[in-house]
Amino acid sequence: MENKSFSPETICVQGGWNPKKGEPRVLPIYQSTTFKYETSEQMAKLFDLEESGYFYTRLQNPTNDAVASKIAALEGGVAAMLTSSGQAASFYAIFNICSAGDHFVSASTIYGGTFNLFAVTMKKLGIEVTFVDPDAPEEEIAKAFRPNTKALFAETISNPSLVVLDIEKFARIAHSNGVPLIIDNTFATPINCRPFEWGADIVIHSTTKYMDGHATNVGGVIVDSGNFDWDAHADKFPGLTKPDDSYHGLTYTKSFGKGAYITKATAQVMRDLGSIQSPQNAFLLNLGLETLHLRMPQHCKNAQKVAEYLHDNEKVAWVNYCGLKDNKYYELGQKYLPNGSCGVVTFGLKGGRDVSIKFMDNLKLAAIVTHVADARTSVLHPASHTHRQLTDEQLIAAGVAPDLIRFSVGIENVNDIIADIEQALAK
Numbered sequence: 001m002e003n004k005s006f007s008p009e010t011i012c013v014q015g016g017w018n019p020k021k022g023e024p025r026v027l028p029i030y031q032s033t034t035f036k037y038e039t040s041e042q043m044a045k046l047f048d049l050e051e052s053g054y055f056y057t058r059l060q061n062p063t064n065d066a067v068a069s070k071i072a073a074l075e076g077g078v079a080a081m082l083t084s085s086g087q088a089a090s091f092y093a094i095f096n097i098c099s100a101g102d103h104f105v106s107a108s109t110i111y112g113g114t115f116n117l118f119a120v121t122m123k124k125l126g127i128e129v130t131f132v133d134p135d136a137p138e139e140e141i142a143k144a145f146r147p148n149t150k151a152l153f154a155e156t157i158s159n160p161s162l163v164v165l166d167i168e169k170f171a172r173i174a175h176s177n178g179v180p181l182i183i184d185n186t187f188a189t190p191i192n193c194r195p196f197e198w199g200a201d202i203v204i205h206s207t208t209k210y211m212d213g214h215a216t217n218v219g220g221v222i223v224d225s226g227n228f229d230w231d232a233h234a235d236k237f238p239g240l241t242k243p244d245d246s247y248h249g250l251t252y253t254k255s256f257g258k259g260a261y262i263t264k265a266t267a268q269v270m271r272d273l274g275s276i277q278s279p280q281n282a283f284l285l286n287l288g289l290e291t292l293h294l295r296m297p298q299h300c301k302n303a304q305k306v307a308e309y310l311h312d313n314e315k316v317a318w319v320n321y322c323g324l325k326d327n328k329y330y331e332l333g334q335k336y337l338p339n340g341s342c343g344v345v346t347f348g349l350k351g352g353r354d355v356s357i358k359f360m361d362n363l364k365l366a367a368i369v370t371h372v373a374d375a376r377t378s379v380l381h382p383a384s385h386t387h388r389q390l391t392d393e394q395l396i397a398a399g400v401a402p403d404l405i406r407f408s409v410g411i412e413n414v415n416d417i418i419a420d421i422e423q424a425l426a427k
């Protein structure tokens with residue numbers, strides 16, 4: 001199927017895999033590490049990136065490529081690469097353009113694992129991050145930039161603080177500083193928001209969440225819009241604009257144009273670090289993607305009802321969901337997420353942290369799991385679980401109140417979900 005001309009719903013179902021005469025209708029799992037050639041010369045050309053083709057699954061695999069191309073089409077990008085996890089996607093997206101001595105800026109309201117990756121692990125590699133409040137004025141955020149700053153990073157809807165990002169504002173700040181805007185679009189998915197349409201340059205996902213949607217496999221993806229002009233800032237991005245010694249002096253922007261960023265991420269970062277998604281997982285991810293356009297509206301519809309129920313309940317101290325009219329992010333939500341945001345609602349109960357934990361223990365339908373954003377309703381207390389490593393100060397900067405309950409509304413019947421909350425609150 002030619003992706004470009006179709007709507008998102010059609011791309012979800014049929015994008016990526018284009019069977020020819022007599023080929024399987026359903027995307028096959030190419031469960032093979034390696035691919036056969038007839039002459040040594042044919043293979044050598046692949047190693048030199050002179051020709052494209054498959055030779056080893058760490059670099060490329062037809063199942064993975066079909067799924068990556070479906071996601072690229074959904075986001076409106078030019079190319080994509082699957083990774084073994086969302087963590088690998090975040091790391092590779094930055095590491096593809098940053099090396100020791102470089103710096104990048106990130107919204108402070110991000111997933112706990114990403115916060116730790118940026119603040120602790122990347123620092124050990126000599127790459128420094130400055131965290132900024134995404135709601136701060138443009139001039140304030142711009143102050144975090146330095147001559148060696150290489151990227152700006154943020155989440156469309158932050159996990160778990162549910163901050164809705166002003167993507168256009170972030171794109172302006174990034175571009176006036178000559179760096180790309182990288183957006184983690186995990187919670188919104190391209191069904192509800194396509195960050196490239198608002199000026200983002202690169203999008204990443206933890207496909208583990210709504211894209212897979214059934215909690216069957218951990219995965220990630222990096223998508224490039226092809227819009228950032230690396231050559232206009234050639235000195236900042238030598239890895240893309242200067243010859244690569246590991247490929248006989250090839251220059252990515254010269255040889256691959258709009259495909260430069262993803263080609264380098266594949267041919268260099270993935271080649272050397274190897275966090276590839278297995279073809280089996282890519283196949284499962286593809287099954288999830290086939291219904292993403294049906295599931296997202298249902299998640300949003302259910303979450304809106306749950307949020308409204310909590311909002312009107314006297315035992316609830318506060319509730320955060322951008323679909324509520326009195327929410328801080330209602331206006332931004334209407335602008336960037338007019339069809340709904342996601343299925344995740346956060347709230348705190350009167351009585352604080354201990355009451356919140358007791359409430360969770362009494363839920364029956366909603367399960368306590370680390371996971372979020374899948375078909376089954378689940379619940380988590382970030383301060384005790386995902387964000388356990390963060391200090392109280394970091395928790396506040398990440399927008400995680402100590403009493404915050406992260407409630408991931410599934411696609412069951414919403415009356416059953418609300419009844420479950422009701423009986424747990426009664427206890």
Ligand SMILES: *Cc1c(COP(=O)(O)O)cnc(C)c1O
Nearest residue numbers: 085086087111159186206208219
């Ligand atoms: C879960 C998550 C990640 C990390 O993804 P994994 O697939 O668990 O490695 C990154 N960003 C966001 C917003 C997430 O929710």
